[in-house]
Amino acid sequence: MFSRFALTVLLAVVVAACSGSDSAEPDGESPQNGVSAAITIAGFSFGDPIEVVAGTTVTVTNDDSAAHTWTSSDDTWPSAALGGGESFDFTFEEAGTYEFFCSIHPTMTGSVTVTG
Numbered sequence: 001m002f003s004r005f006a007l008t009v010l011l012a013v014v015v016a017a018c019s020g021s022d023s024a025e026p027d028g029e030s031p032q033n034g035v036s037a038a039i040t041i042a043g044f045s046f047g048d049p050i051e052v053v054a055g056t057t058v059t060v061t062n063d064d065s066a067a068h069t070w071t072s073s074d075d076t077w078p079s080a081a082l083g084g085g086e087s088f089d090f091t092f093e094e095a096g097t098y099e100f101f102c103s104i105h106p107t108m109t110g111s112v113t114v115t116g
């Protein structure tokens with residue numbers, strides 16, 4: 001009788017372990033803290049300005065074959081050199097408007113507005 005109880009406990013632990021690993025799989029798609037947003041560099045343009053909520057991780061991806069940088073106008077984040085296909089991300093914790101440009105092609109500009 002005691003061994004049957006022990007077996008039941010063992011099965012419960014195994015089931016818990018299996019369901020635990022299942023729920024861990026989607027982590028890459030939906031961050032647990034905050035949300036994510038994307039900026040795509042294409043045709044020597046950062047595209048339209050974006051607006052996000054505080055805590056959002058913005059990923060900038062360079063879809064051009066030419067190299068670009070994602071450079072903060074006020075050094076909020078370290079300037080990122082992006083070869084073709086490369087990306088860089090930064091999490092915006094504080095509200096404000098953050099302007100950026102490409103240091104190789106200074107006419108390429110854009111902004112992220114963070115709302116509290």
Ligand SMILES: [Cu+2]
Nearest residue numbers: 068102104105
């Ligand atoms: Cu550029």
